[in-house]
Amino acid sequence: MGRAHSNAWGQVGRFFEPALLPVLHSIAGRNKDTLAAFAQRWGWAHWTVRWQDLAADRAVQLVDIGTPNDSHAEIAVAMLQAGKHVACEKPLAGTLAHARAMRDAAELAALRGVQSFVWFNYRRCPAVALAHQLVAEGRIGKLHHVRARYLQSWGGKDTPLSWRFDAARAGSGAHGDLNAHIIDLARFLTGDEIAVIHGATARTFVEQRERIADSAATLSSAARRGTRTQPAARGRSAGAAGKGRSTVDDCVLFLAGMAGGAVASFEASRVATGHLNDNSIELNGERGALRFDFEDMNVLQYFDATEPRRTAGWRRIMVTAGEHPWVSRWWPEAHVLGYEHGFTNMAADITAALAGGAAAKAIPVPLPTFADGYETQRVLEASMLAAHHGAAVKLSEVR
Numbered sequence: 001m002g003r004a005h006s007n008a009w010g011q012v013g014r015f016f017e018p019a020l021l022p023v024l025h026s027i028a029g030r031n032k033d034t035l036a037a038f039a040q041r042w043g044w045a046h047w048t049v050r051w052q053d054l055a056a057d058r059a060v061q062l063v064d065i066g067t068p069n070d071s072h073a074e075i076a077v078a079m080l081q082a083g084k085h086v087a088c089e090k091p092l093a094g095t096l097a098h099a100r101a102m103r104d105a106a107e108l109a110a111l112r113g114v115q116s117f118v119w120f121n122y123r124r125c126p127a128v129a130l131a132h133q134l135v136a137e138g139r140i141g142k143l144h145h146v147r148a149r150y151l152q153s154w155g156g157k158d159t160p161l162s163w164r165f166d167a168a169r170a171g172s173g174a175h176g177d178l179n180a181h182i183i184d185l186a187r188f189l190t191g192d193e194i195a196v197i198h199g200a201t202a203r204t205f206v207e208q209r210e211r212i213a214d215s216a217a218t219l220s221s222a223a224r225r226g227t228r229t230q231p232a233a234r235g236r237s238a239g240a241a242g243k244g245r246s247t248v249d250d251c252v253l254f255l256a257g258m259a260g261g262a263v264a265s266f267e268a269s270r271v272a273t274g275h276l277n278d279n280s281i282e283l284n285g286e287r288g289a290l291r292f293d294f295e296d297m298n299v300l301q302y303f304d305a306t307e308p309r310r311t312a313g314w315r316r317i318m319v320t321a322g323e324h325p326w327v328s329r330w331w332p333e334a335h336v337l338g339y340e341h342g343f344t345n346m347a348a349d350i351t352a353a354l355a356g357g358a359a360a361k362a363i364p365v366p367l368p369t370f371a372d373g374y375e376t377q378r379v380l381e382a383s384m385l386a387a388h389h390g391a392a393v394k395l396s397e398v399r
């Protein structure tokens with residue numbers, strides 16, 4: 001994420017005309033041998049191996065957190081208390097207690113005009129934003145179904161034991177990593193809340209994994225050195241140092257009920273062979289239906305059930321016209337956008353929110369805050385409880 005975020009902050013001033021221009025002031029990390037090169041490559045003026053330096057630096061106004069999940073709370077709370085705006089990666093935290101502390105710190109800081117954001121970047125795909133707008137306009141009417149899945153396949157037995165397989169560091173596996181995104185998408189698109197988890201199942205298929213010998217290696221850096229599509233190569237390139245136990249789920253599925261009466265299904269997996277980054281969501285309402293699939297992210301599918309049956313059918317909308325959110329900032333019509341544009345669109349909207357006034361009013365769809373991150377974390381917690389106890393769990397019981 002260091003690369004995705006650095007790229008986004010660097011691009012905002014080039015593609016948007018932000019009321020506040022981001023300056024890449026300092027990057028914090030752990031490894032002084034690689035930080036200087038990273039800072040130079042991505043345009044950061046300074047670097048430090050102590051994130052606490054950023055809290056103490058008066059020149060720093062916004063802190064962007066892209067570290068493993070167990071460190072989000074400590075860093076975010078310190079920054080909010082120091083009066084810095086914070087944008088934090090998802091899931092908001094590894095545990096509900098951490099997420100609650102972050103939500104509370106953000107509420108307090110907001111009294112002093114300090115803002116918080118969570119990188120639910122898929123909200124900033126133009127097709128997802130259009131779906132949000134169509135739902136808000138009543139185009140699909142009363143909602144019956146939400147069907148969400150986020151399926152990947154990189155987590156097979158040859159993938160080594162990074163922090164992502166350590167419950168103490170990650171909180172959970174596919175659940176917090178992937179379900180967090182689609183829970184947020186479901187909340188964002190419907191404007192409704194999940195009220196009950198009817199049932200859930202969590203499974204760890206690969207219990208023992210090779211340890212990573214190179215302690216500075218991350219899965220993504222290992223993958224860059226090897227190949228991205230061959231998990232076996234990832235494992236080898238990271239270097240093996242004996243096996244250790246994975247303490248997280250490889251997949252979590254759950255069924256939920258929304259406060260407004262719709263039913264919802266969620267499925268997240270890192271071992272869904274054949275699916276690479278299948279982040280998709282479908283909404284079915286009385287008047288119509290919408291479907292988004294990230295692997296075809298420039299398209300929104302829309303079924304208008306008010307059309308005559310004779311010619312009604314799924315419409316494939318290329319969300320690449322100037323009328324679509326953010327698109328006019330980028331390339332000519334149908335010159336498609338990719339993963340990184342969602343981050344840049346979000347970085348641009350964060351700068352608009354911080355500028356306030358007309359810039360903030362022009363943000364096309366709501367930005368996710370720590371309050372949103374906390375609501376998603378409650379759903380993550382409730383569904384894990386449901387899986388653990390084999391019973392339904394009401395969200396009102398998870399605070």
Ligand SMILES: NC(=O)c1ccc[n+]([C@@H]2O[C@H](COP(=O)([O-])OP(=O)(O)OC[C@H]3O[C@@H](n4cnc5c(N)ncnc54)[C@H](O)[C@@H]3O)[C@@H](O)[C@H]2O)c1
Nearest residue numbers: 001002028029030066067068069071089090091119218220
């Ligand atoms: N929004 C998305 O699409 C998306 C995608 C991937 C990851 N993420 C999230 O981003 C976060 C990071 O994931 P990643 O895949 O980039 O992980 P990673 O392991 O590739 O990188 C984490 C980085 O954090 C650094 N780090 C660890 N502890 C630190 C500390 N105490 N102080 C300073 N730096 C520290 C590491 O050195 C490393 O450079 C996680 O919360 C993850 O869930 C989000």
